[in-house]
Amino acid sequence: MAAPVDTTTVFLPDTLKGKVAFVTGGGSGICKGIAEALLKHGAKVVIASRSLDRVTKAAEEMAKSTGGECFAVSADVRKPEDVEKAVAQAVEKFGGIDILVNGAAGNFLVPAENMSYNAFRTVIEIDLIGTFNVSKACFPHLKKSKGTILNISATLHYNGTPLQSHASSAKAGVDTLTKVFALEWGPYGIRVNSIAPGPISETAGIERLLPKEYAKGYIRAVPLQRLGSIRDIEHMAVFLASPSGNWISGSNFVVDGGSWLTGNSFQYPDSIERMRKMAKL
Ligand code: NAP
Ligand code: COA
Numbered sequence: 451m452a453a454p455v456d457t458t459t460v461f462l463p464d465t466l467k468g469k470v471a472f473v474t475g476g477g478s479g480i481c482k483g484i485a486e487a488l489l490k491h492g493a494k495v496v497i498a499s500r501s502l503d504r505v506t507k508a509a510e511e512m513a514k515s516t517g518g519e520c521f522a523v524s525a526d527v528r529k530p531e532d533v534e535k536a537v538a539q540a541v542e543k544f545g546g547i548d549i550l551v552n553g554a555a556g557n558f559l560v561p562a563e564n565m566s567y568n569a570f571r572t573v574i575e576i577d578l579i580g581t582f583n584v585s586k587a588c589f590p591h592l593k594k595s596k597g598t599i600l601n602i603s604a605t606l607h608y609n610g611t612p613l614q615s616h617a618s619s620a621k622a623g624v625d626t627l628t629k630v631f632a633l634e635w636g637p638y639g640i641r642v643n644s645i646a647p648g649p650i651s652e653t654a655g656i657e658r659l660l661p662k663e664y665a666k667g668y669i670r671a672v673p674l675q676r677l678g679s680i681r682d683i684e685h686m687a688v689f690l691a692s693p694s695g696n697w698i699s700g701s702n703f704v705v706d707g708g709s710w711l712t713g714n715s716f717q718y719p720d721s722i723e724r725m726r727k728m729a730k731l
Contacts, residue, residue, distance in 0.1 A: 460685055465692045467492035470595075471549035472540050474498050474527055474584055477505040479653040481553030481602065482512070483680035484687040488549065489518035491688055496540040496547075498525045499554060519544070527554045527580030530587070537587040547591040549691045552581040552624075553602040557617040558658055559729045570616045577620035581627055589635070596639030600690055601628050603644040605706055609713040612722045613731065614659070621646075625702055632700030641699040645686050648706025651677040661728035667721075673708030 466488055476485040476497025485495045489512055497505045497520065505522035513520045521543045525536035540547060556576040560569060581601055592599065606614055607622035625644055632642040649656050649668070656677065660668060669675060686705050689695060704710050725731075 461491055461688050465491040469493040469548040470544040470546055471495045472547050472588060473551040475553035477508040480650055480680055480683050482508055483684045484551055486512045487684035487688050489516040489520055494519040494544045496521045496523060498523045498536050500526050527584055528575045530583050533583045533587045541591055546595050547588050548595040548597040550588045550599045552584055554580050559613040559731060561613055561731055562615045573616035574620050578623040581624050585631060592640050593638045598641040598691055600687055601644040603646040605646050605648060605704060605710040608710055629700050636699055643690050643698060644702045646702055646704045647678060647683050648709045649677050650680060663728045664725055671712040
């Protein structure tokens with residue numbers, strides 16, 4: 451069952467007025483949704499990814515749809531020099547950074563025995579090292595603003611997800627960074643949390659990771675009996691970025707319809723074989 455169209459507005463439109471957000475991966479999918487939600491609630495938003503074309507188009511589109519100010523910058527989160535430059539551009543444009551969303555990520559299905567050394571390293575570099583790089587570059591600005599970080603994690607590593615050894619390991623590291631940053635930077639007034647989405651319909655993640663045939667069986671193992679929507683994740687991001695989250699730090703919020711409770715263990719080990727067949731691996 452697809453996620454229902456959800457037009458609910460939960461927060462006041464000026465909830466994030468005066469705030470500036472820096473969103474990596476904000477040109478597509480879940481993080482574009484988060485960027486748009488931050489704009490709708492009054493924040494100015496900078497979106498960053500490798501493709502300047504993608505973020506520029508997304509920024510224009512979202513500025514139009516929300517009436518907010520959205521600025522696009524290009525950066526590969528694996529490259530500290532790119533990241534430093536993008537953060538400097540953001541600060542020059544909007545005067546500071548209050549909210550950092552670390553959403554840039556890469557993932558694809560591949561059995562560990564067939565995964566190249568470089569494939570494993572690539573995903574670790576984007577998801578985990580990228581999260582470190584961008585957080586470190588934004589730190590002086592977040593310290594000044596007593597700002598907040600939202601890391602976009604996953605539930606892959608709770609049980610370990612077959613065919614995603616790279617991303618499972620990377621997101622485990624991301625959750626660790628959430629805790630360590632919360633400990634180290636809490637005394638400066640910086641709150642650090644993560645959101646762990648379950649499978650979200652109409653995203654690159656779901657297209658790459660959940661073959662259509664396999665999805666039917668998967669949904670039966672989601673207690674709420676549906677995939678998530680981008681909107682489901684946006685609400686959590688606005689909640690955590692707003693004063694509603696003022697005493698929340700070092701926490702991870704699972705938004706997955708309860709599916710982490712059934713996890714990837716359903717029908718193990720046949721599920722791995724079926725997934726491999728359906729994904730033609
Ligand atoms: P997506 O649309 O593919 O978003 C990933 C974004 O990351 C893209 O905009 C991409 O833009 C950017 N990116 C990739 N490599 C980068 C790099 N080296 N430097 C800078 N930016 C880079 O995927 P999504 O499915 O919405 O996923 C968004 C986030 O949610 C990810 O953190 C993912 O792990 C997490 N998540 C997704 C799901 C799901 O069901 N979709 C479930 C759990 C967690 P460029 O190509 O322009 O760089
Ligand atoms: N299966 C197996 N290996 C794969 C693969 C796949 N589907 N896709 C890439 N790889 C391997 C490549 O072969 C390469 O290894 P090699 O040098 O040993 O051959 C390595 O991974 C790096 O690939 P490359 O295409 O050079 O990396 P990139 O930096 O250009 O792109 C990716 C990064 C691979 C993560 C790319 O899929 C991407 O840009 N993803 C962003 C979108 C995304 O993944 N969204 C979902 C988020 S949940």
